[in-house]
Amino acid sequence: MLPGVSSPLGILASLLVLGALVLFTLFQLKRRQRAAWEAFAKANGLICAEKRLEVQGRYRGHPLLLATGKRGAGGKRRHTVTVARLDLEGALPADLLLEYEHPEDKVPGAATPREELLGDAELDAAFQVENLAPEARPVLLAPEVRQRLLGLRGHRRVSIKGGWLQVEQRGVPGSTGALDALLRAPHELARAVTEAAPALPSPRAMEGSPHADEELPGSEHA
Template sequence: MLSGVFSPLGILASLLVLGALVLATLFQLKRRQRAAWEVFAKAHGLSIADRRMEVQGRYQGRALLLATGKRGASSKKRHTVTVLRLDLEGALPADLLLEHERPEDKIPGAATPRDEVVGDAELDAAFQVEGLAPEARPIILDPGVRQRLLGLKGHRRVSIKGGWLQVEQRGVPASAAALEALLRAPHDLARAVTEAAPATNAVEASPHAETSRMDEELPGSEHA
């Protein structure tokens, strides 16, 4: 009996069975993920794409885009991330770039210039800053904004760019509760930023402008 199991045909049959089990598990996971995203979208009146994991619309009055993307320079290191974007409603200048990336996710040899500083030791240690206009500094240093920014350091990547807050995490949430949890801290930060900004900073984008920004491909991502 054992000789049959360890024969070339026996090994091949075992590999085929194992492969089928892996594929079935992945299929079930994809179905569970899709169902969770559909439940989340329906609960908040958001739209979900037919052929990809992408949700967009207005979440609690704020423009949102939630999608999956691929990261990794090589096939062995390639992995899926979930990317969340929230509109900051003009509270910060579009030219401002504030970015945090975990050391293990940085591209080897990539330059990390530090030409500008916010003026807070913890923030400057955690974030790279470019295009820091004078009116942006007090907003970033607002106690509520500062605390929430530092609270996002555990994510794979966090950035404020072009007037949007973008947060990435590895993997794809497979429950509506996990999606709600993913949004909670970034949404609190986005709200703190708009509350800290002077009323004159806020700009109301036209529906056409908002749609065009929402339809842009996520920076550095490939929709999965």
């Protein structure tokens, strides 16, 4: 043991040093994350918000909103997530709801009634479906769409709601490579959906797009 560390003043000094190191590490992490999000936005012609980790614009043909938020009631269960939303631009009906939640995040004992099925055993085992219009079924069952949907089961949460595809993962990507990796599979699914749809209306404007704070209050600041 170092001389003086066992004294009250020595313990206090050690705690202060440790606290300063933790704060410095967090500051450096936040700065790296911010730099990565700004670089990603610039490389893809997107807009990065000034005071929070949020990027939006048209990403490889699809309107995108990428943001951070909080999940959990509090304490150790409360955690940061990154949410990616891609506009399907009318490829599926706006009232269709399709949801997947990672088994670890489900509330124990909670059961969701199954009233509608796609007719595919794997998809029906993974996703909850509501308001399944006849024209939506063949799009969701198209081979590439089906494959891409099943490929998203590694994420924490996946949903198609209000005409938007939303994918969520824990944590905050801290590099442009990690951001590209986060968006790769959702973008491939969005592309497959729009290609499988019989006809698309003119693209919606980015203004008025849903914000991550609508479902994830308390989005993190940069």
